[in-house]
Amino acid sequence: MDNAVASGIAGLVDLQTGTVNRKIFSDPEIYREEIERIYARCWLFLAHESQLPATGDYVNVYMGEEPVLVCRDADGSFNAFINSCRHRGNKVCRADAGNAKSFQCPYHGWTYNVRGDLIGLPGHSELYRDQLDRSRWGLPRVAKVDSYRGMIFATFDPEAPSLDEFLGDIRWGLDMLFDQGDLVAVPGMARWTMDVNWKFASDNAIGDMYHGFWTHRSAVLSGHRSGNGQASLQTLSPSLENGFTMVTKYGHGFNANFIDKSQVDRSSPLSDWRFDPAVQAKLGPLRGKVNRANMLIFPNLFVNTGSREFMLRRPMGPAKMEISKTILVDKNLPADVQRMAVRASNRHFGPAGMFEQDDGENWDQSTLAAQTAISQRYDLNYAMGLGFGQTVDDGASPPRIDTLTNEHAQFWMYRVWAEFMAAGSWPELRASAQEPRGRM
Ligand code: FES
Numbered sequence: 001m002d003n004a005v006a007s008g009i010a011g012l013v014d015l016q017t018g019t020v021n022r023k024i025f026s027d028p029e030i031y032r033e034e035i036e037r038i039y040a041r042c043w044l045f046l047a048h049e050s051q052l053p054a055t056g057d058y059v060n061v062y063m064g065e066e067p068v069l070v071c072r073d074a075d076g077s078f079n080a081f082i083n084s085c086r087h088r089g090n091k092v093c094r095a096d097a098g099n100a101k102s103f104q105c106p107y108h109g110w111t112y113n114v115r116g117d118l119i120g121l122p123g124h125s126e127l128y129r130d131q132l133d134r135s136r137w138g139l140p141r142v143a144k145v146d147s148y149r150g151m152i153f154a155t156f157d158p159e160a161p162s163l164d165e166f167l168g169d170i171r172w173g174l175d176m177l178f179d180q181g182d183l184v185a186v187p188g189m190a191r192w193t194m195d196v197n198w199k200f201a202s203d204n205a206i207g208d209m210y211h212g213f214w215t216h217r218s219a220v221l222s223g224h225r226s227g228n229g230q231a232s233l234q235t236l237s238p239s240l241e242n243g244f245t246m247v248t249k250y251g252h253g254f255n256a257n258f259i260d261k262s263q264v265d266r267s268s269p270l271s272d273w274r275f276d277p278a279v280q281a282k283l284g285p286l287r288g289k290v291n292r293a294n295m296l297i298f299p300n301l302f303v304n305t306g307s308r309e310f311m312l313r314r315p316m317g318p319a320k321m322e323i324s325k326t327i328l329v330d331k332n333l334p335a336d337v338q339r340m341a342v343r344a345s346n347r348h349f350g351p352a353g354m355f356e357q358d359d360g361e362n363w364d365q366s367t368l369a370a371q372t373a374i375s376q377r378y379d380l381n382y383a384m385g386l387g388f389g390q391t392v393d394d395g396a397s398p399p400r401i402d403t404l405t406n407e408h409a410q411f412w413m414y415r416v417w418a419e420f421m422a423a424g425s426w427p428e429l430r431a432s433a434q435e436p437r438g439r440m
């Protein structure tokens with residue numbers, strides 16, 4: 001794509017008015033470019049290390065549209081390569097997770113080791129006359145793999161900056177989750193599809209504190225509780241007060257609301273960490289007050305620090321995505337309390353989650369309405385609070401905005417989306433990407 005077309009796409013996000021053209025949620029060519037310019041460049045979440053504790057353990061996941069196998073090597077490092085046989089492209093492994101010494105393609109039997117090297121094929125001597133150079137026909141490896149707090153990420157782009165640079169200040173937000181205890185992933189993963197453009201799910205994750213009171217009102221009124229008294233009309237009320245917003249370079253961010261500890265259900269063991277002095281010392285005064293942060297690791301990982309889930313929204317086309325949900329629990333808690341946490345999480349988010357149903361219905365409708373010719377003439381409004389957000393840099397956190405309900409984080413995501421779409425490479429992107437500072 002030439003630069004004029006790329007900047008035309010980036011121009012569909014209007015930085016002056018806080019508006020976004022609906023085409024970016026429906027146009028197939030823009031979607032293809034997103035795959036190239038965002039998903040082929042960003043560090044993407046693969047799994048949590050606790051899901052692959054032993055040598056040979058693997059998980060079968062996706063990076064954008066690409067099926068990827070992630071395997072733990074004998075030295076403890078992780079290999080990641082595309083799960084598509086070099087012979088006819090078949091998936092060499094179809095199980096979600098397991099332990100293997102090698103992967104044998106079910107079609108004709110080409111066999112790869114846990115690093116993706118081709119180690120054997122039927123008929124190499126007699127049929128291929130010993131002519132096939134196995135060293136050239138391994139499974140394509142990702143460019144880089146690295147971890148932060150047990151979260152394994154990878155990128156296809158050899159020019160990508162380090163994972164630490166890519167995550168930047170959002171690590172302070174991820175620490176808010178991992179400092180709550182010794183968190184490990186629960187075995188098993190729920191997966192389901194929705195007729196939704198992935199960005200509607202991402203912009204909800206990064207900072208839609210406006211929708212809860214309306215979208216989830218019926219769930220709360222019908223008695224839904226997410227586990228320890230967190231879901232109430234009071235905590236869902238939109239307001240400027242009682243929380244803060246953070247956005248960071250390369251599109252990550254969250255909204256966090258504060259909790260009134262006198263309202264916490266102390267009889268629930270799921271609340272104990274909130275009163276543990278060692279945990280509170282790690283979190284510090286600001287994070288120690290947070291009820292839950294709904295966080296986006298750009299482009300498509302929703303991290304919830306309240307009911308402790310990773311929800312990866314995998315793009316499957318302009319109007320389809322698959323969500324895979326992994327729940328985290330504190331491994332030091334008794335088994336029955338861990339089960340309680342899993343049940344609370346599943347009541348809230350997941351294929352049968354009360355809040356999930358509410359959200360999905362709305363994203364579905366937004367996606368439909370982005371596809372119709374007349375509606376497409378009318379931009380969407382992400383301008384709440386535009387010009388009123390002021391970053392505070394007082395040392396208590398990375399720069400943040402001290403209001404709770406706003407659209408700064410959502411619009412920030414689209415600003416960064418436009419940066420990715422306009423840049424021709426990672427070096428260009430590093431030169432052009434904005435730091436969130438000053439008035440927004
Ligand atoms: S497609 Fe894998 S061996 Fe033929």
Ligand SMILES: [Fe+2]
Nearest residue numbers: 212215355359
């Ligand atoms: Fe929601």
